[in-house]
Amino acid sequence: MLKRKLALQTAGLSEAEPKKPARSADTTSALFAQPLWEQFYNNECSLNEVLLSLETPPTIACTYNPVEYASSLHCAYLRRFLDGPKNVMFIGMNPGPTGMLQTGIPFGNVRTVSELMEISGEVGRPPVLHPKRPVVGLECKTQERSGVRLWELFLRLAGGRLDIFSRQCFVHNFCPLAFFDAAGRNITPTELKGPYKRQIRDVCLDALEKQLLIVKPQVVVAVGDYVYQALKRSDHCKTLLRLAHPSPRSLNNTNWPEKAQEFLEQHGLIHFMRNEA
Numbered sequence: 460m461l462k463r464k465l466a467l468q469t470a471g472l473s474e475a476e477p478k479k480p481a482r483s484a485d486t487t488s489a490l491f492a493q494p495l496w497e498q499f500y501n502n503e504c505s506l507n508e509v510l511l512s513l514e515t516p517p518t519i520a521c522t523y524n525p526v527e528y529a530s531s532l533h534c535a536y537l538r539r540f541l542d543g544p545k546n547v548m549f550i551g552m553n554p555g556p557t558g559m560l561q562t563g564i565p566f567g568n569v570r571t572v573s574e575l576m577e578i579s580g581e582v583g584r585p586p587v588l589h590p591k592r593p594v595v596g597l598e599c600k601t602q603e604r605s606g607v608r609l610w611e612l613f614l615r616l617a618g619g620r621l622d623i624f625s626r627q628c629f630v631h632n633f634c635p636l637a638f639f640d641a642a643g644r645n646i647t648p649t650e651l652k653g654p655y656k657r658q659i660r661d662v663c664l665d666a667l668e669k670q671l672l673i674v675k676p677q678v679v680v681a682v683g684d685y686v687y688q689a690l691k692r693s694d695h696c697k698t699l700l701r702l703a704h705p706s707p708r709s710l711n712n713t714n715w716p717e718k719a720q721e722f723l724e725q726h727g728l729i730h731f732m733r734n735e736a
Contacts, residue, residue, distance in 0.1 A: 495544070496537040498673050503635065506666035510636060513662070516655045519638050519646065521587040523594070525554050526635040528583035529563025532596075535578045536564045540625040541674070547627060547731045548676035549609075549702070550667070552685050553634040556645055558603030561596055565632045566705075568606035569599050575614060575621055591643030608705035609682070612716050616723065616732050626734040629674060633686045634663045649685045660689050668695045678728065700726055 493501075503526050515522065526533050554560045562572045563582065572578050582596030609630075610621075617624035636659070638646040648659055671679070672695070679696040681687035683704035690699055702722055705715050723729050730736050 494538075494542075495673060496534075496541040499541055499670060500534060500537055502666060502669050502673065506662065507635065509662045509666075510659075513655065513658055516653060518640060518652065519655075520641040520643075521585070521589050521592075521639050523554070523560055523585040523592070523637040523639070524635050525559050525561075525563040525582075525637075528585050528594070529559075529561075529596070531563075531580040532567075532572065532578055532582060533563035535580060536567075536572075536576065539576070539578070540621075541629055542625075544675040545625075545627055545629040546676060546736065547629070547678045547680065547728055548671070548674055549628065549630045549680045549682055550686050550690070551609075551630070551632045551682040552704070553632055553648055554637045555603045555605055556592060556637065557599055557601040558606040559632065560592075560637050561594060561599040561603075565630045566603065566606035566609045568603035568610070569597055570602060571606055571610040573597050575610065589639050589643050592639055592645075604707050605705045608707075608715055608719075612705075612719055613732060616720065616729055618733060623734050624732050627731040627736060629676075631670070633667060633689060634659060647685070664689055664693060668693055671695045678726075678731075680728070 507524060507527060510524070551565055555566070557568065559565055559567050561567070561582065562569060562578075564572050564576070564578070579597065582594065584594050588594065613624050613628070613630075614621055634648055638648075638651065640646055648656070651659060667690075676697070678698045678700065679690060680700045680702050681690050682702050684701065687699070687701040690696055700722075702719060703709065703712065703715065705719070706712065707715075709715075720729075723732070
């Protein structure tokens, strides 16, 4: 609760501030008086509380949650790019070590966040920090290659303006946690084992279904197979598509930007990205 309050204050809000009166005070709840991005963030905070209650298996030495320790930048991203419902929602898997882990923003390599999104701020630290996985925020010198590929493609297709892209599109991650073993190796949700893997999927899917009700996308694009398979279990996606993950580590993925653009053209999504729909 304290972390949520601090994040809202950093974003220019306060939980103690009175909400603006609704136009129709008889039936309108306080929920709908909240900005949409704040409703979304409150849902993320509720998800974080559930994730914190799960028993982490011994194979996982520590978990990082940048929605919590990088809440200042994360809320700035939500406030700027989630100002209302979106027609298209791109959903990645979980934070990358040199991307969202450092910036709190999905696929958020540092240059994209600081130069293209013009978002800045202080980033805290996770409660347990692995010596091989430092968090230095916007001082990180290593670019998130998946983030470079994804955001630069979106920027180019939107005519060089992320504000145009964000009129109808929004980028999010399915799971807010990054997982590391004792050696500091990044464990993706796909690589988790046993009941914990299912628990992570189920609680994140439950939260995402509530988020979809907030954002109201007509098209949900799962970035990678893990998210696609998880979302196939849900009835909340009007149209569900699978875009190959931009990670250079993926097989046969050297020309991802060209393949991704072909995919977006094939499914008629570029006109949303250009705000032409």
